[in-house]
Each structure stands twice: as C-alpha cells, then as structure tokens.
Amino acid sequence: MQGEQHVLWNTPIFWFAKSSGTTSDKSKFIPISKESLEDCHYKASKDILSLYYMYQPDSNLLTGKGLVIGGSHNINPMNEEAQYGDLSAVLLQNSPFWAHWIRTPDISIALMDEWESKIEKLAQATIKENVTSISGVPTWTLVLFKRILELTGKQNMAEVWPQLELYMHGGVSFTPYREQFKKIIGKDINYLETYNASEGFFAAQERPGDNGMLLFTDHGIFYEFMPVSEYGKENPQTVGLKEVEVGKNYALIISTNGGLWRYLIGDTIQFVSIKPYKIIVSGRIKHYINAFGEEVIIENSDRAIAIACEKTGAVVNDYTAAPVYFSDSHNGAHEWLIEFEKDPADLSVFIEELDNALKSINSDYEAKRHKSIALHLPEVHALKKGSFAEWLQSKGRLGGQHKVPRLSNERTLIDEIKNLNLIIK
Secondary structure: OOOOOOOOOOOOOEEEEEOOOOOOOOOOOOEEEEHHHHHHHHHHHHHHHHHHHHOOOOOOOOHHHEEOOOOOOOEEOOOOOOOEEHHHHHHHHHHHHHHHHHHEOOHHHHHHOOHHHHHHHHHHOOOOOOOOEEOOHHHHHHHHHHHHHHOOOOHHHHHHHHHHEEEEEEEOOOHHHHHHHHHHOOOOOEEEEEEEEEEEEEEEOOOOOOEEEEEEEOOOOOEEEEEEEHHOOOOOOOOOOOHHOOOOEEEEEEOOOOOOOOEEEEEEEEEEEEOOOEEEEEEEEEEEEOOOOOOOEEHHHHHHHHHHHHOOOOOOEEEEEEEOOOOOOOEEEEEEEEEEEEOOOOOOHHHHHHHHHHHHHHHHHHHHHHHOOOOOOOEEEOOOOOHHHHHHHHHHOOOOOHHHHHHHHHHHHHHHOOOOOEOOO
C-alpha cells in the first residue's frame, strides 16, 4: 500500500478494492492484480454470459443494454502508482472500451457517490434505453424501479422495458424479494444468482432456477473449507474439495492470483451438490444468533420470513434480528426489526407464522422454544419505510453494496437502529 511491489504477487499491484465494511467502521483494502481482473472477474462474467446463452440460445440479451446498479466512484490515490475504489469502480475503470457499448448508464452516472442524486440520474438516463438485463443489489434496484414508474406513469417495468429478460442478483438472499420483483416487473423474466465479491468472483447459477451456484474452480482461486465448528480455534482444520460434504456449513478460505493468501472472507457456504460442485451462501461467520444454543443462520431467517409473508400476504423490504437476553423478569427471545413494503393485516399473526416457520426449519430453535422455557415468542417491531436506508446513511454507508446485517449475536446494531426512533408499532 506504500508502493513497494512484488510483496503479495509476482506482478505489479496498481489497484485496491475497498470493501464495503458494513458491519464495522474499518474497510479492508483488497489487492487487485491484472491476473485477478482478467482471469477471475472478467472471465467469470464471460462464463455467465456463455452459460446463459447455452440455456437460452434465442436470447436477445445482447441486442439491448445491461443496466448495472453498482457502487460509487471514490477512486483515490493510494500512492504514486496505485489507486483504490470500490470493486465496481475498479472493474469499470479497467473494462475494455467495447464493454461500455453494451451497458448503461454512462460511466459518469454509474460511478456517482451521492445515492439520492444517483437514483434520480439513473432513472432519467435509462428510461428511454432498451434495457434487456439488470444487475444490482435488490433493495436499490427496487428503489430505482419505483422512481422510474413515478416518472413514466407506467404500471410495471415491462411497459418501460419490453425486452427485459434477465435480472442478476447477489450480495443478499433474493428469497424475501422475489414476489416484489415479480409484481413490479409485470412479466416472467429469468433470475440468475451470482457470488461476486471484492476478493473474487466465486460462483453463479449455471441456469436460472438451479438449486445452488456452480463453483468456479478455474478462475485463479484456490479454495479451502473450514467447518464452522473449527472457527475460533487456535489451529482450525480445513478440508479441500475432495473432502467436502453436502449440507455442511463451511467458512470459505481463499488464496488468489490477486495476492490474498489463506484469506477468510467471512461468508459461510453449503454444498448442495458435489458432481458438479454447487454451493449456496448460508450466511456470515459473525451473522447468526446463537445466544441460547439455537444456531439460527441467515438461510433460516430468510426462509422463515418468506414463509410468513406467503402465509399473511405481507411483503418485507429488509430486516435485522438479535437476541434479547435473560433477565430477572423474563426469559430470552429474538427481537426483530422489520421494514414492510406491505404490512400484514395482523402483526401478531405474522409473528406466529414467523415463529412456526423457524421451528419447522431449525430443530435447535424448536427445542429452545418448547413451552417457552428458554425462548419466548419473537418480539417483532415494524419500522417506517426507508428506516434501514436512514441507518446506513447515518453510518456514511448509503448505496452500492452496503447492506444491513440481518442477524447479530449481540445487540449493538439493533439498539443503534432503535435509538433512531423509527419504530411505528
């Protein structure tokens, strides 16, 4: 970072990707080499395009433009030779000239810092384009859709972009957003999940609707898998691809052609198949609730939210949850802050369905809820719309890949949000 070369990798490092650092005040600076750009990030993008055309050979994807809702510009000098910015900025700055012909909006808008202005510019600039594909975090994509419908007076996005056929998403589970997208787009399109981070492009669905994402094993990344039970040990054990088991939770450890060595990226994954290797992202090492031995992970909470929404007709924008610890007057519980797009008719019924869904998904949670001996019914508070964006803005992290951690095993985050007085019931 001070300009000395050949420290991490045997070719010069001129770029660093600044990670979002949503859960802490400190961001990380990830080295980006020419090899990691070409043989990982860009190669994976080409592979996804190839896989999609193999699935849909008559696709019109490349007859229109791809709308990319990425991060902000923030290209800053690191030293006399190197610069840093968030990953999307680094990728755009290094893209070949022809790549800009098939994407929208203009790079000056794509890399804007201030997100309220950026959404407005994005909407104005893309309304008249022939958009055939979109990639971005679901929350900001929905915000953009709603603004475009306000500006055009159209009923749905299919009326704005009739040729739209593909939405590529990643970063957070798409499960809570699926119904919202189906309604606001207004027609059936393909959805493709990708697993892309500052550290590398790891996996993507081989075809829309697949269970799990195909792990990219020839993209300059060496993988190790640490059983979650090993996390925190002085000498944690890892396994290679030959030894992984379907359905087991692993922390992902990578060594890359960008100069990362046995780097713990913080995500947990599960294999859903080993021939070929297909994975799902099950959560984050630090994003879980296990205050009472219930071992609730993000995959559990996302599925439970989706089931509760289906049962009650509610629509959830985002949520976060944390434990309520034992006290002299009551036993433990989980406290949830939920931002509804569409409120349930009766919040108490939603809470009951959420609780039942968690019990059906997670036997440890079910055991702790038995007769409310360890855990009583979840405490759920509805937040006003825009609450999580307001919290992110208060942390200086509005937009791009920044997101609210959905689960935490301690109360710092949930108490911070509650102190903003955003609860409506």
